[in-house]
Structures are given as C-alpha cells and as structure tokens.
Amino acid sequence: MxxxxxxxxxxxxxxxxxxxxxxxxxxxxxxxxxxxxxxxxxxxxxxxxxxxxxxxxxxxxxxxxxxxxxxxxxxxxxxxxxxxxxxxxxxxxxxxxxTEQIPPPGDAEISAFHAAHPELFARRRIYSLQELEVRVPVERFDELERVSAKAAGVDEVKDWLARERIEFRVTTAVKPAEQLPLESLKGFARMKDGQMVLSRTGSGALLVHLVTSREQPVDLATARPMIERYLVNERKTALAKAEVERLRDGARIEYAPAAATPNAVAPAEPPRASVPR
Incomplete structure (x- = not known):
C-alpha cells in the first residue's frame, strides 16, 4: 500500500x-x-x-x-x-x-551497560535449547510442574506426556545470548547444562531444556556499536512514548458510548527497543 x-x-x-x-x-x-x-x-x-x-x-x-x-x-x-x-x-x-535528534551515548554510559550485563558480554553464552510446547489443561499444570521437577531428564517428561496423551511439540534451536528475551536472560545465565525450566503460556505450558552451552564472550570494543544502537533505540522508545502521552494530554478525546470502557481502545504503541546484537 x-x-x-x-x-x-x-x-x-x-x-x-x-x-x-x-x-x-x-x-x-x-x-x-x-x-x-x-x-x-x-x-x-x-x-x-x-x-x-x-x-x-x-x-x-x-x-x-x-x-x-x-x-x-x-x-x-x-x-x-x-x-x-x-x-x-x-x-x-x-x-x-x-526522535531523529537523539544524541549518542557517551563512553561512560556504554562502559556501564557492558559491565551491568555480563550475561550479554563478559560471560556471554551460546545456548543449545530444546523446547516442548505442551497443550496441557490449566488444571493439570501443577501436575506437570511436579513431574518435570522430579524428572531425571527431558525424555522422562516426554514419556509421561505420551502416557497421559497430552499433546506436545518439540523444537530445537541454537541461540546466542542476544537472541533471548532480555528480561529472561539472567535466568538463562544461571541455568546449567541439562537443566529444565517450565512456564505457563496461553495455550498451556512451555518447557525449556538447556541441552548444552558454551561461553563466547564479547569485549567492550566489539560490543560498543551494538550497545550504542541499543541505547539510542531505548531513548527513542522513551521519547516516542512521552510524545504520544503529551499529545493525548493536550487533546480532547471523546469516545463513543460503545467504546467507553477502559480496555476498548488502546493508545498507539511507540517502537520498542530491542536487545543489542
């Protein structure tokens, strides 16, 4: 268009x-x-x-x-x-x-970000993952949680799911730290090879099995352009959000009766900052 x-x-x-x-x-x-x-x-x-x-x-x-x-x-x-x-x-x-006139971050800010995120840089790891997307009923999630906590390995969980006729799908991937969600990266950094972690999803549950991992650190000089892009993008996101809020505060907005409920209309969402790569 x-x-x-x-x-x-x-x-x-x-x-x-x-x-x-x-x-x-x-x-x-x-x-x-x-x-x-x-x-x-x-x-x-x-x-x-x-x-x-x-x-x-x-x-x-x-x-x-x-x-x-x-x-x-x-x-x-x-x-x-x-x-x-x-x-x-x-x-x-x-x-x-x-947002085009965002100033670039300084050396001190870049160094501070590098030091504050060792899981992305100094102790960066490459993760080999196996994920089980499980369509488990809500009332059986706690049971799955107990089984996975006691299981000696992911195969034991698969066997249990097969016996219980609970549908699941297995996917594998190799991901560096920067391709994982930033909010959950610290949790991945604490995991040991062979460990599993279970979480709820909209369709049931997700079981993540860390098969193997290896360290591949990134020094400050190599990471600098990635960090700079991330920090600039983060500032743009904050500025865009503030600008949308300013415009809404200064405008007269009238909802039709059918759209008057708080969740009926959501404000426009500005771009989000992404994990540095």
Whole structure:
C-alpha cells in the first residue's frame, strides 16, 4: 500500500522531464528509478536482485492499470485502505522526525551497560535449547510442574506426556545470548547444562531444556556499536512514548458510548527497543 501511495505522489507531478531516470515503461506508464530503488532496498534483506524487483514493479503496474480500468480506485473499501495506510505512514514519519535528534551515548554510559550485563558480554553464552510446547489443561499444570521437577531428564517428561496423551511439540534451536528475551536472560545465565525450566503460556505450558552451552564472550570494543544502537533505540522508545502521552494530554478525546470502557481502545504503541546484537 505504501508503494501505491508513493507511486501516486511521484506520478502526479506536472508533465515534463521526469525527476528520476525512467527504468521501464508499461503501456506508456513510466516506472522511475526512485520507485525501483525503494522496492529493491526493502527486498535486499531477502536476497532479491534488482532485476527481480523491477519485474515485480512491472507486474504490479499491470495490475494497477487493470484496477483503475475497473474503477477499483474509487471503491469505498479501497479508499478506506488508502486512508488507513496514509494515517499509519504519517504517524510513523512524525515519530521518526521527533526522535531523529537523539544524541549518542557517551563512553561512560556504554562502559556501564557492558559491565551491568555480563550475561550479554563478559560471560556471554551460546545456548543449545530444546523446547516442548505442551497443550496441557490449566488444571493439570501443577501436575506437570511436579513431574518435570522430579524428572531425571527431558525424555522422562516426554514419556509421561505420551502416557497421559497430552499433546506436545518439540523444537530445537541454537541461540546466542542476544537472541533471548532480555528480561529472561539472567535466568538463562544461571541455568546449567541439562537443566529444565517450565512456564505457563496461553495455550498451556512451555518447557525449556538447556541441552548444552558454551561461553563466547564479547569485549567492550566489539560490543560498543551494538550497545550504542541499543541505547539510542531505548531513548527513542522513551521519547516516542512521552510524545504520544503529551499529545493525548493536550487533546480532547471523546469516545463513543460503545467504546467507553477502559480496555476498548488502546493508545498507539511507540517502537520498542530491542536487545543489542
């Protein structure tokens, strides 16, 4: 949808020399280099080539032309989608402008973060994990907890689940510390090889078995750009949240009677800071 909006803006200019080089024509409709660059940049992470991006733009232009011939650009549902996309793009652009002048953290702040999170850096580990997603009824969670606490290993828990005909799914993964949730990383750092931990989920329970682990520390010099990105992102998150709260405090917001309950409408959530990688 964002591509459609950008195309509409670039193609609504006065006739004359195009602002960008023309890379293709589809039934006399020009596709310009800025459109191709935008699509190619988004697809680069997926290993797509520029030729592939151009072909997708051509296919898209053919469909857009057919849609306009059928007057789908006047369909109320399509217009509503345009408005929703425009609202989302403008809101995101506003937050990006508000948060773009965040100053970088200083050396002392970066060093303090490195020292405060040894599980991410000085004692960073690579975890080989086996996870059991268990669809256990709520009333049997305590029973599963007792079984897993007494079990000599994860296979014993699997055998019990099979005997009790409780559905479960096993997945395995190898994850470095920075790919684990930051709020639970300290707990993982305390785990020993072979240990299991059980937690409740919306669909039942999750049993995590630490198969093996090995240390692979990251020194301050290597970690510095990762920490800097994280701290800047964290500041942007806090600033965006504060800006949304400021706007809401200064606005007159009136809910319709059907939406007057506290949980009926949630405020827009600003971007979140992610674990440094």
């Amino acid at each position: 964002a591509v459609f909006l950008l195309n509409a803006c670039s193609k609504g200019e006065a006739e004359g020399k195009p602002a960008f080089d023309v890379v293709a024509k589809v039934n006399e409709q020009e596709i310009q280099a800025n459109e191709l660059n935008s699509v190619a940049a988004r697809a680069a992470s997926q290993g797509a080539t520029e030729t592939g991006a151009l072909e997708r733009l051509i296919d898209q232009e053919l469909m857009v032309q057919q849609a306009r011939e059928r007057r789908l650009d006047r369909d109320p549902r399509v217009l509503q989608s345009f408005e929703a996309a425009q609202r989302e793009i403008l809101a995101r652009a506003y937050l990006e402008q508000v």
